Amino acid sequence: MIDLEFIKSPVNIDKLHEDLSAAFNKVFIGVTISADQVRIHVTDAITQAERDQIGLLVLTHDAALLTAAQQAAKDRAILWASLQKPWDTWTPQDKDNFLRLLSATTQSVTTPLKSP
């Protein structure tokens, strides 16, 4: 394994991992972050061209961009916040939204635990 080290902050590690995994799936292992130090773990098979491309991807990384899962979680949080109001002001759409959120929450709670 080889570590490519960069100084970069802030970093959305989930988004950076997703982008690197999509672009360099054959050599990419993972990302580790400590404060502004970013380490990209890759296999020994990485080429110089891939190193350069990874460096460019890290340097142009925008921490404000979200993964699909992060965006969905953010949307749910916004929806929950919109329901923080008296019951008698709820619209039919609010009630639909509440049931949709409740269904998603129940699914995640009932997901069985597993060992690594």
Place this chain on the structure above:
Amino acid sequence: MTWTAPKTWAADELVTATDFNTHLRDNLLALKQPPSQQIVRLNAASYTTTSTSFVTVDDTNLKITLTSYGGDVLIWVNATANTNGSYSLMLTVSIDGVDQGPANGLTYVYGSNVTPLSWVLLVSGIAAGEHSYRLRFRVSGGTGTLLSNANVPVILGVREVS
């Protein structure tokens, strides 16, 4: 204080101050204060990883280099960790680059609840000389976090015990 293999005394041998100082005083002092180091790391930010292979948490600030006299060493780790979903974060320690324990390491946490970890490992048969000890982590998926800030340290310690 340096440890010296104790002298075997011969019958009628003249005991000298040098022998006493080397084999009794110095060895007792060495036993009283064995090679030992502990790091209490209060990092500026948490350590996070998405690596599914073990990687070093912090090769600068969470690495112990200890010269020991050969035998057993006791390793201890305290940490607080979680992941961002239905994933595991696994921890181990490497000695001279060799990860200890099975493929999943020596302990793990599962899920997003922040969980305290505290464990010790006794390793036998460490050769005399300098050795490096590093804290290592990996995830089964998602992102794993080791909390490390002004209030929550990551602790790594090593002490020779034989």
